[in-house]
Amino acid sequence: MPITIKDVAKKANVSPSTVSRALNDHPRISTETKKQVQELAKSMGYVPSQAARNLVTQRSATIGVAVADYLDPFYVSLLASIEDVALANNYDLFVSSFYRDRRREEKLFDSFYEKRLAGIIVAGSLIDEGYLSQENRSVPVVLINCFSYPFSVSADKLAGAKMAMEYLVGLGHHRIAYVSQGKPLNTELLRLQGYRSVLRKHDIPIDDSLIVPGDGGVIGGIKAVSRLLDLPEKPSAIFCFNDMTAIGVMNALQKRGCQVPRDCSVVGFDDLEIATYYHPSLTTIRQPIYRLGYRATEMLLDLIRSDGEVGSEILEPELIVRDSTARAQD
Amino acid sequence: MPITIKDVAKKANVSPSTVSRALNDHPRISTETKKQVQELAKSMGYVPSQAARNLVTQRSATIGVAVADYLDPFYVSLLASIEDVALANNYDLFVSSFYRDRRREEKLFDSFYEKRLAGIIVAGSLIDEGYLSQENRSVPVVLINCFSYPFSVSADKLAGAKMAMEYLVGLGHHRIAYVSQGKPLNTELLRLQGYRSVLRKHDIPIDDSLIVPGDGGVIGGIKAVSRLLDLPEKPSAIFCFNDMTAIGVMNALQKRGCQVPRDCSVVGFDDLEIATYYHPSLTTIRQPIYRLGYRATEMLLDLIRSDGEVGSEILEPELIVRDSTARAQD
C-alpha cells in the first residue's frame, strides 16, 4: 500500500537505482538529479522500507535494549544515556522490559534475534553468563551490572556497600540491618559481602536475623521492616539493596511511629531522583547511572563496528549524605 | 551469516517451501515431515528473519509505542498493560520516548513508518490532531489522553479536577492554588477549567496569582511553591497537575517549614505508586492507568484487523483520599 521506490522512479523518469542513489547521497550521481529526486520523493511522502533495506544490506541500525524492570526508575534512567549515544550514531533503539522474569528475558532474546538487530544491551540480566556465551549467535551483547560477563559495564557494588557501611559504623551504629533483593545474583552477593566485611573489620558481631529479604521494590522494604521491628533488639540503622527498597523501609518505619533518622537511620543505593525529594531526603550510594548507559552503548558500538577487544569496565560509586542518617544515640 | 531457511531445507532434503510450511503449521504438510523439520530447525538454531517475512507478507506484528516521558512513572505504568494485551495477541512492542519534545515525536513517527509497523500508540502526544490526521499514512494510530482525536482513550480530566476541587472546598478551603504543567494542551486546559468552575460554583473569587506554572515534574512543583509562599496571602491548599508535581510541592513546603497537611493541603493527579509511599501519603485523583493502556491497545488491534469504526473513549477517574489533605483551619 505505501509508496515504493519504483513509484518515485516512474514519476521522475529515472530508474529505481538512481532514486536509491539520490536518497543515499551516493557519489555517482549528478547534483541536479539528486536534488530533483529528493524533492519529488519528499513531496510524494515516500519513506523507504527498513525491512527491504536490512534484507539486502544484511545489517540493521537498531540496537535492542532489555531492562529488568520498567517500574524501577534506575533502569528507566539508563535509557536516557543509551538513547543519547545511539541516536548520535544513527542507531534506533528497540526497548523492552522483562519484568524480572527469566523466561521473559529469554523470549526477548529470541525476538531480538528474529529482528537481526545490530547489537543488544541488557541491564539487570537474570541469565547466567554461561548460557549467554553459548547462546551468543554472532550478535554482540553488552551487559550492565553483571561484571563477570566479558563485555559489561558495572558499578562497583562491593565498594559501594563498604562505603555505606563504613559511614554508618562511623556514625556509631552497631546494630545495622541489611534488606536484600532476595535473589542470589552477583549484584546482591557483592553488597552482602561488603556488609559483612565492614562489620568484621570493626569487630562487630554479625547477627543473621538482621539480614532480611526484600524484593528490590517498595513492598519488599515494607515487609522487611515489620520483621525488623519485631526483633527483641531493634536495629539503629538499615542499609537497603536500593532506593526503592529504602523508600518502603522509611515509609513503614514512619508508619510504625519510628522517626527517621532520629530512631533509625536508612541508607539506600542508586541515587534515584526521588531520593532527593523524599521526606526525609535519602542518604544513598550513587551509581553513575548516566555513565553506565553511556559506556555500555559505546562499548556495544565498538563491538558492532570492529568485533573489538574491549573488556569489562567497572565504575566507582559515591556516597551521598542526606537527611535519612544521623549519629547513633547511646 | 545466520542460518537461512535454505540451509535447513538442504539438510532436511526438502524444499524451502516445505520448511516454511512445517514451521508455520501449514495444513498441507504431513505430520511426519513437519515434526522432523521442526526438530532439525531447532537443533540447527534456525531463527527466521522477520525482515524477510514482513517484506513478503506485507505486514508486521509489531506495534509502535511512543510515550511522552520515560521519567514520569505514569507513562511507564501504561506500558505494562499495553504489553499485556499486545503479547497476548502475538504482537511485539517497539517502545520509545520523545522526552516531551515535539520534534523528537515527529522523528519517532518517521522511524515508525520506516519500520512499516502494524499500528501506533502515542501517550501524551504534543502533535495536534490536525497534523496527525493529515500525516496519517494508512497506519492506524491510537492516542492516550488526547480526547479530541477520533481514535483515543482518555481519563476525564475535567471530572477529575472537579472532584479534587469539590473535595478541597468541602474541607473548608477558600484559597486554593493550582500548579499547572505549563503547556496549553487539552490535558492542562481541562484541569484548569475544572478548577475555575468549582470555585465559581461556590462563589469563591478566582485569584490569578494562585495559578502558577509548573513543568509536569518535581522541579516545577518546587519552583511553584517558592512563588506561592511569597504571596502576601498564602494558599491553604494546592491542587497539582500531577503526582510528580505534588511531590515537588510537598518537598518544598516541608523545606520551608510548612507542614503538610496541617499548614497546607496538597492534592495530586494520577495516583502513582509513590503517592502511596510518600510521607505524608498523597491524596490524589486516580487515573485508571491500567485500563487506559488496555483499552487503547484493544482499540488499536481492532483498527488493525478491520479498520473498525471505534470512536474515542473516556474513562472515569476516582478521588483517593490519603494523608496530605486536612480540614482548613479558621
Add this chain to the structure above:
DNA sequence: TATAGTAATGCAAACGTTTGCACACGCAAG
C-alpha cells in the same frame, strides 16, 4: 579525428521469506 578517460545512469541479481500454482502419487469409484 580517433582514443582514452570520466561522469551519470540503467540493468539485473541478490537478500530470506511466503504462497499460488503445478505436479506426482496413491487410491477409490465408475
Add this chain to the structure above:
DNA sequence: CTTGCGTGTGCAAACGTTTGCATTACTATA
C-alpha cells in the same frame, strides 16, 4: 482400466531495496 480426487511436495514469483557491472554520453588529450 480409466477417471477423478485428495494429499504432500516443489517451482518460481514476489516483496522493496542496494549495488557491482555494463552502458551511454560527453570531454579532453594526442
